[in-house]
Amino acid sequence: MKVVYFAWLRERVGVPEEDIAFPVEVSTVSDALNHLISLGENYAYAFERPSLIRAALDRKHAKPEAPLAGAREIAFFPPMTGG
Amino acid sequence: MKVVYFAWLRERVGVPEEDIAFPVEVSTVSDALNHLISLGENYAYAFERPSLIRAALDRKHAKPEAPLAGAREIAFFPPMTGG
Amino acid sequence: MSIPIDVRVQAEPFDEAAEQKALVTGRFDIGAVVAFTGYCRDEGGRLEALELEHYPGMAEEEITRICREAAERWPLLSLRVIHRFGKIDPGEGIVLVLASSAHRAAAFAGADFVMDFLKSRAPFWKKEHGRGGTAGDWVSAKDEDENSLARWV
Amino acid sequence: MSIPIDVRVQAEPFDEAAEQKALVTGRFDIGAVVAFTGYCRDEGGRLEALELEHYPGMAEEEITRICREAAERWPLLSLRVIHRFGKIDPGEGIVLVLASSAHRAAAFAGADFVMDFLKSRAPFWKKEHGRGGTAGDWVSAKDEDENSLARWV
Numbered sequence: 211m212k213v214v215y216f217a218w219l220r221e222r223v224g225v226p227e228e229d230i231a232f233p234v235e236v237s238t239v240s241d242a243l244n245h246l247i248s249l250g251e252n253y254a255y256a257f258e259r260p261s262l263i264r265a266a267l268d269r270k271h272a273k274p275e276a277p278l279a280g281a282r283e284i285a286f287f288p289p290m291t292g293g
Numbered sequence: 294m295k296v297v298y299f300a301w302l303r304e305r306v307g308v309p310e311e312d313i314a315f316p317v318e319v320s321t322v323s324d325a326l327n328h329l330i331s332l333g334e335n336y337a338y339a340f341e342r343p344s345l346i347r348a349a350l351d352r353k354h355a356k357p358e359a360p361l362a363g364a365r366e367i368a369f370f371p372p373m374t375g376g
Numbered sequence: 377m378s379i380p381i382d383v384r385v386q387a388e389p390f391d392e393a394a395e396q397k398a399l400v401t402g403r404f405d406i407g408a409v410v411a412f413t414g415y416c417r418d419e420g421g422r423l424e425a426l427e428l429e430h431y432p433g434m435a436e437e438e439i440t441r442i443c444r445e446a447a448e449r450w451p452l453l454s455l456r457v458i459h460r461f462g463k464i465d466p467g468e469g470i471v472l473v474l475a476s477s478a479h480r481a482a483a484f485a486g487a488d489f490v491m492d493f494l495k496s497r498a499p500f501w502k503k504e505h506g507r508g509g510t511a512g513d514w515v516s517a518k519d520e521d522e523n524s525l526a527r528w529v
Numbered sequence: 530m531s532i533p534i535d536v537r538v539q540a541e542p543f544d545e546a547a548e549q550k551a552l553v554t555g556r557f558d559i560g561a562v563v564a565f566t567g568y569c570r571d572e573g574g575r576l577e578a579l580e581l582e583h584y585p586g587m588a589e590e591e592i593t594r595i596c597r598e599a600a601e602r603w604p605l606l607s608l609r610v611i612h613r614f615g616k617i618d619p620g621e622g623i624v625l626v627l628a629s630s631a632h633r634a635a636a637f638a639g640a641d642f643v644m645d646f647l648k649s650r651a652p653f654w655k656k657e658h659g660r661g662g663t664a665g666d667w668v669s670a671k672d673e674d675e676n677s678l679a680r681w682v
Contacts, residue, residue: 217654218667269587289670292653293624300501301514352434372517375500376471393546404571404619411564418557466557484641
């Protein structure tokens with residue numbers, strides 16, 4: 211699955227995007243986030259405050275409990291500050 | 294005292310402005326309006342629905358009970374429709 | 377606090393872009409500008425033009441009073457209002473209100489407030505000219521404009 | 530009813546005047562346009578520039594969804610939004626929202642609503658660049674932006 215990061219989350223993870231093969235038991239946005247944290251210190255640092263993390267599935271805002279099934283791209287980013 | 298009229302009130306009275314020497318007992322905006330009504334049919338027609346008449350004293354909105362004392366110009370007009 | 381308040385009542389068309397540019401050029405504290413433009417509609421093809429009568433002197437003074445009131449209520453950085461009089465064709469601008477602030481909420485509220493009060497308090501009157509030279513009727517004031525003022529008390 | 534919704538995400542500066550002209554030219558049913566422009570402030574001289582990162586694709590789609598929602602809530606005639614990304618200097622425009630309607634209330638509400646949701650829902654992130662090349666910090670989201678959304682429920 212394609213995983214993309216933005217803003218300080220991207221800086222902390224160290225790459226703007228990557229392909230990750232999530233284990234079969236990873237079925238929700240929240241599961242994906244927890245799996246990423248297990249991948250290394252840069253991920254643990256990036257996701258250290260889950261309340262500040264927002265996510266999107268295939269370019270639509272997604273809640274932590276949203277299922278990954280069928281999605282091709284998951285994005286993680288901080289609260290938005292546009293406008 | 295200078296009296297000015299606007300919009301359909303001006304059209305009904307027949308002049309845009311005039312000088313009127315109000316009797317001494319005319320002391321408020323409401324008194325002035327009633328005095329004008331007594332001056333002729335064009336005035337009676339113009340002021341036939343007092344609830345639709347607005348007034349200003351020296352270019353400031355004035356209520357019916359506002360005293361004329363000290364004012365140099367009184368204006369009568371319909372509800373405003375600018376903007 | 378006193379902010380720049382610029383009020384003009386004129387027969388000529390106005391240039392929204394030039395007015396907004398004049399408002400913001402050289403200022404780096406303005407974060408938000410709300411520009412309201414009121415246009416002359418043709419009412420489904422029925423109207424040839426609007427004619428606006430105004431009370432010279434009082435029109436400028438009353439709009440300025442409304443702007444001062446807005447500046448007291450919200451942290452605005454500047455206000456600019458242009459209101460036209462005379463004959464105005466469908467598609468042409470009638471009124472322009474510009475409100476600037478550091479943040480968007482005050483700019484929206486300031487422009488909205490000024491337009492609401494301007495509609496019911498500024499001495500302008502609209503007469504309709506129908507297609508084919510039919511005699512014009514004076515536009516009646518709308519209850520909803522008066523009711524709209526109740527939002528601000 | 531489907532209305533024209535035009536959303537653009539671009540690095541280039543925008544021209545408010547040209548955008549508003551494009552919105553109203555040839556239309557005689559539009560009585561009101563509210564134009565919101567968000568500018569880059571220098572924060573009292575502290576800022577050299579803002580840098581805006583965005584999520585390509587989702588940015589346009591999310592703003593379009595917000596516009597469609599606004600068009601369902603109010604009798605709007607058209608909506609146009611331009612949001613810039615990349616480096617933006619103090620005094621330059623960051624975002625432009627144009628809402629048109631027959632009457633002013635819908636135009637104000639539509640532009641206000643779109644800006645509110647855009648602030649908290651459109652995938653853009655601001656980084657500050659300080660004077661003298663100091664390393665930039667990411668701007669934190671404001672609670673007041675989230676709270677502002679509560680006005681619309």
